[in-house]
Amino acid sequence: MDELTVMRSFRAERVRPNPAARAAAWQALEARFAAPPAAGAAAIATPVRRRRLLPRRRRLLAFAGASAVAAAVAGVLVLSSGPTAQPAAAEILHETAVAAATDTPAAIPGPGQFLFTKFKRLELEGWIPGGPSPEENAPGQVQGGTMSRSDAFNGLVPTTQEWWTAEDGAGRVREVAGTPRFLTAEERQRWEAAGSPLPAPFDPTYQQRFPLAFSHTLELGRGVVDREASAMKGFHFPDTSSLPTDPEALRLAVESNQISVSGFNLMYPSAQRLDAEQTAAELFNILQEGNPMRPELRAALFNALAELPGIEVDTDASDLLGRHGYAISLLEPDTGVGSEYIFDPDTSEILAQRDFISEAGRNPTLKGLPSGLTIRETAYMDSGVVDSTQETAAEAESGGPVATTDPTYRK
Amino acid sequence: MGRTQTDSEAIGASLVDPRCFGIIFERHYDAVHGYLQRRLDENLADELAAQTFLVAFDSRSRFDRGRSDSRPWLFGIATNLAHNHRRHEVVELRAIAAMAPENGAWIDGIEARVDAERMRSLLAEALADLPSEEADVLGLLVWAELSQTEIADALAIPIGTVKSRLSRARGRLQSALGLLSSANPPTANPTFPGGK
Numbered sequence: 001m002d003e004l005t006v007m008r009s010f011r012a013e014r015v016r017p018n019p020a021a022r023a024a025a026w027q028a029l030e031a032r033f034a035a036p037p038a039a040g041a042a043a044i045a046t047p048v049r050r051r052r053l054l055p056r057r058r059r060l061l062a063f064a065g066a067s068a069v070a071a072a073v074a075g076v077l078v079l080s081s082g083p084t085a086q087p088a089a090a091e092i093l094h095e096t097a098v099a100a101a102t103d104t105p106a107a108i109p110g111p112g113q114f115l116f117t118k119f120k121r122l123e124l125e126g127w128i129p130g131g132p133s134p135e136e137n138a139p140g141q142v143q144g145g146t147m148s149r150s151d152a153f154n155g156l157v158p159t160t161q162e163w164w165t166a167e168d169g170a171g172r173v174r175e176v177a178g179t180p181r182f183l184t185a186e187e188r189q190r191w192e193a194a195g196s197p198l199p200a201p202f203d204p205t206y207q208q209r210f211p212l213a214f215s216h217t218l219e220l221g222r223g224v225v226d227r228e229a230s231a232m233k234g235f236h237f238p239d240t241s242s243l244p245t246d247p248e249a250l251r252l253a254v255e256s257n258q259i260s261v262s263g264f265n266l267m268y269p270s271a272q273r274l275d276a277e278q279t280a281a282e283l284f285n286i287l288q289e290g291n292p293m294r295p296e297l298r299a300a301l302f303n304a305l306a307e308l309p310g311i312e313v314d315t316d317a318s319d320l321l322g323r324h325g326y327a328i329s330l331l332e333p334d335t336g337v338g339s340e341y342i343f344d345p346d347t348s349e350i351l352a353q354r355d356f357i358s359e360a361g362r363n364p365t366l367k368g369l370p371s372g373l374t375i376r377e378t379a380y381m382d383s384g385v386v387d388s389t390q391e392t393a394a395e396a397e398s399g400g401p402v403a404t405t406d407p408t409y410r411k
Numbered sequence: 412m413g414r415t416q417t418d419s420e421a422i423g424a425s426l427v428d429p430r431c432f433g434i435i436f437e438r439h440y441d442a443v444h445g446y447l448q449r450r451l452d453e454n455l456a457d458e459l460a461a462q463t464f465l466v467a468f469d470s471r472s473r474f475d476r477g478r479s480d481s482r483p484w485l486f487g488i489a490t491n492l493a494h495n496h497r498r499h500e501v502v503e504l505r506a507i508a509a510m511a512p513e514n515g516a517w518i519d520g521i522e523a524r525v526d527a528e529r530m531r532s533l534l535a536e537a538l539a540d541l542p543s544e545e546a547d548v549l550g551l552l553v554w555a556e557l558s559q560t561e562i563a564d565a566l567a568i569p570i571g572t573v574k575s576r577l578s579r580a581r582g583r584l585q586s587a588l589g590l591l592s593s594a595n596p597p598t599a600n601p602t603f604p605g606g607k
Binding site for chain 1: 423426427428429430432433436440441444445448449453456457460461464465468469470472473476530531534535538549552553554581584585588
């Protein structure tokens, strides 16, 4: 008998299936798949997207990244810079809460209806034209990072996405790719010389090799993916009706980890207490994804943020679409990645969320990339309840059809 | 029927349709949960197993799809999460160690069981005393059944580091369990913690 044999038998009796734990884990993951679209009270369009896990430690800090981003739109880099902390953060957030309280509650899709959301996303990606050869079994695309292969291209890929989601999770997703922005002029020239190949999901050849699961393709072409999604078991829009609307009670509930709404608090399920940074991140998560939401809860969330120690607001931020707003940034010293939330102080709308490199070299998966580089930004554009997957919220409001795509990629 | 989708393909597909990640959960949840059950108490194991898949899902775009098997990646995430509970793990191991049968408690007919209990206690104490990096490597080898190359992949460390950590850890365990022979000396100071 050797030490490894002894170790193999150690606690072997513990290893047994736990169907309840498995089911709970699956439920949490399934909720993450669904990451329901958040329809803000003032027509905020929050995409159906994956929820970011909260980091173990974040530090509140304001960053002025907007002007750099706007300037970079015409160039090849999207950078943020800063910081320019504002001392009156609490006052700003309390005023925003007043605006939030005057909103009208968002509508919830009824039977036969869909929640429509539209947003633009800019995401750091690496991709191999047409995907790898079938024998390689290698990735054709990496999102939120880059690829080191010599035949790969790396850049920031813009997409316009529209989602129609019914109460059972069924619906339609239409994504249109724009022209990638490259980290260097040389990379852009190399890409153009190669025929301007788009990332794998927007490449019909790749799609034919790896067809989408749980979907029916409506349209598939260069730069366009349009598909119907089937219903998802267990799907539901998040219900925040049980959350307190008193700011202090809300903050204490989050701090003491008493939020029981499914989909929230996934990172610290057993924590006795969240610190200020974790609390801020969780309040934003609720704000972004806890819809449909009562105006009084939106107001409470901003008031709760206002009372967090150390919070700062950058009053000179703008998003991917060039919209001006205020921003709060949460930094992750361990990973060198920060998240910035940009909101409109006049309406309380969340305009955008941006993840960026806050400290170059800290994160091995982002090796060689500069501080300030956007990893992913989502700018929310429109949302509303519609009656079919052919209708947009703007149509529903205006009574007439509008363009739903803007394919701007370079041929 | 087509061929079974590899982990890499499923993760790739999940970037477009998140539900494809369910394949990864179905294939590997039990193994990850079992690994964590070996290391931590039941409640923590349940919690961290769930978190492992949430973290994996959220970071799936960073999975190196040049690797067809996602187990090293998943066990790496689980190990990192377990790291945050190392103190808890050590407390429990010491509790097991404290239940060691007294010397001389040998009773005819049940020697084997008592021997096993004693070995279990000694092992618990040794595992509690292992530096966490060595405990990780050992746990991944024995309980997750990863190869040394896969451990290097899981922990993002060079294979040489895996080998040296493993060698040190095994030396410490051999010493603690009284399994040392003159032909197989420990490669590091067995009077841990902290032996380099």
